[in-house]
Amino acid sequence: MSAENTAEHERFMLAALREAAKAAANGDVPVGAIIVRDHKIIGRGYNMREARQDALLHAEIAAIRQACRHLKSWRLSDCTLYVTLEPCLMCAGGIIQSRINNVIFGALDPKAGACCSVVRAFDLPLHHIVNWQHGLLAADCSNILKEFFRKRREQKKLIGTKGQRKQAALEAHEARLRNNEDESS
Numbered sequence: 514m515s516a517e518n519t520a521e522h523e524r525f526m527l528a529a530l531r532e533a534a535k536a537a538a539n540g541d542v543p544v545g546a547i548i549v550r551d552h553k554i555i556g557r558g559y560n561m562r563e564a565r566q567d568a569l570l571h572a573e574i575a576a577i578r579q580a581c582r583h584l585k586s587w588r589l590s591d592c593t594l595y596v597t598l599e600p601c602l603m604c605a606g607g608i609i610q611s612r613i614n615n616v617i618f619g620a621l622d623p624k625a626g627a628c629c630s631v632v633r634a635f636d637l638p639l640h641h642i643v644n645w646q647h648g649l650l651a652a653d654c655s656n657i658l659k660e661f662f663r664k665r666r667e668q669k670k671l672i673g674t675k676g677q678r679k680q681a682a683l684e685a686h687e688a689r690l691r692n693n694e695d696e697s698s
């Protein structure tokens with residue numbers, strides 16, 4: 514990567530991070546993606562699994578759909594996808610199906626990553642070759658995830674477990690019943 518290239522790659526990864534922040538605002542795991550062609554952004558997406566209750570609406574898929582609409586073509590050849598987290602198996606499939614040539618991702622996903630962590634989908638002997646690299650702004654990409662999960666754990670602690678909430682509701686109900694009995698007696 515030349516210095517000029519690195520600056521451009523970082524600029525696009527920062528745009529992907531801004532997409533990821535939109536997911537976090539919805540309570541979705543913050544992952545964001547950008548698709549670039551001829552130095553221009555033609556697709557953006559963020560994880561909307563919770564917001565839309567759609568198992569398939571990962572950031573990459575949302576960005577691929579927008580880029581296809583933009584180009585009026587399902588073929589995204591000569592495009593680069595920037596994504597904050599290593600793509601999963603479904604998204605790796607979507608990248609191959611849409612003929613994206615280059616993938617640049619930030620953080621590794623040791624639990625579900627399909628580039629190098631769990632499987633190496635782009636190394637399979639398929640009809641389409643995807644060049645990929647990782648590590649660009651990796652700390653920022655992983656910090657946004659860590660921060661999201663830390664906040665979520667804190668919120669859960671505040672609200673309590675499902676069992677604790679059920680117990681509290683039951684106790685409140687019983688207290689109301691006792692109050693009613695006191696008033697009627």
Ligand SMILES: [Zn+2]
Nearest residue numbers: 571600601604
């Ligand atoms: Zn995915």
